[in-house]
Amino acid sequence: MKILIARMNHETNTFSPVATPLEAFGRNGPVHGEDAYRENKGMQTAMSAFIDAAENAGAQIVTPVSASANPSGPVAAAAYDAICNAIVDAAQGCDAVMLDLHGAMVAENSNDGEGDLLERVRAALPGAPIAVALDLHANVTQKMIDNADVMVSFKTYPHVDMYECGAHAARLFFDLLEGRSRPVIAWSQPPLMTHTLRSASAAGAMKRAVEAAQAAEREGMLAVSILAGFSLADIAKPCISVVVVGDGDREAAARVAERIGRQIWDEREEFLYRSPSLADSVAEGAALALDADKPVLLLDHGDNCMSGGTCDTMDVYEEAVRQGMTGIVMGPICDPEAVAKLMAAGVGATVTLDVGNKLAGRAAHPHAPVALTGVVRALTDGEYVISGPTYTGQRAYMGRAAVLDLGVAKIVLTERTHEPWDLGVFESVGIDPRRATFLILKSRMYCRPVFVPIAKGLVECDSRGVTSSDFSLFDFGNVQRPVYPLDADVSW
Incomplete structure (x- = not known):
């Protein structure tokens, strides 16, 4: 058995x-x-689980490419073609395929980045089984469904079950290969664009949907996935989906998909996030800090x-300073131009320069860069190893990094946009985040498993960036x- 295993996220x-x-x-590109x-x-990763399962089965493995990038704007055509071609070209002579995909490319x-890739893989290997692991925020399409035999997504957000998702998909994949089951896929897709802050799997309607999926798996479905979708994609249907893998009975799988989809639709208001004003959010953070001996998290x-943010809006910082806050640690702020100037100035130099709002200035709601004067405290290569629980052990690359101390x-x-996955974002540049009064992080969820345990509390702050929850x-x-909530009168 020769199995193609690849990752495109x-x-x-x-x-x-x-x-x-x-x-x-x-x-510096895919490997x-x-x-x-x-x-x-x-x-x-899900690809890690695929590799382990294939090796345990004694299969020959082909790994043409592993390609994962932070969320950002549309993928360059040349980049998309290069990654897809690497996968399709390697398919020749393979007996089966397991792909670790995001689902919202x-x-x-x-x-339809994943759908078009899967269609090409299917054409290259007609009849070969194809298993797919997806992110919880995948925008599922009919083309994706039509060209996969097994499809499973993460069940957690923040995502801490990538490996488990891959192991689940691999188990169904080998059951198919060895004749222990006959996977069939059904799905439903309510016309609902969800807010990412309401797709956290530990609370609310999303938690109840995931619990319904788990119950259906206990009752006999091979896999049930709740995919919240990624609504900041201007495509036909960036909507929530329910994907069910049944064992030979597509009608039974379809009934489960319809039932859970209807549950989600009935609770649609709970998938929407209403932001308070930025001034009110920052003031809430200031109040939390009054008797705190730990940092207060201000999540921008x-x-x-x-979610594709520019990581250079300065709204939350400016509002915090306006309200008289001190003891602020913020980052990472992506500003390659500023990093170059700080590198040239050297550690210990006092520098005045414009910071932030440079990429944001190209977006729909421009801001002017902020003139700041401070002392350069550290300069590094911006690399560190993630301690977990998300992407544990992987090396992280922020591009070159610098610390500007404003008092x-x-x-x-940093030179790159970068999620604060880990305390290493700050510790790698000589900052102990535990000693801050306020931590301003460019994050929704992924920072929480690491930073919430060291914090007094957190406040969600909605700047007018390109990942705002304000769809207007x-x-x-x-x-x-029509689609909800862009349209008020929507039926399903």
């Missing part, structure tokens, strides 16, 4: 001005062959790295209407 925010060339996939194997073996030359979800605040500036800021021209 990108969540595309079509409103983001952050470019996605081939170099964005990894440190191939043995390097793709080594990048995933022993890690916590939009490229310059494809509005309007400029969230892992009231210390700002970590965005011009959705390609979405099929």
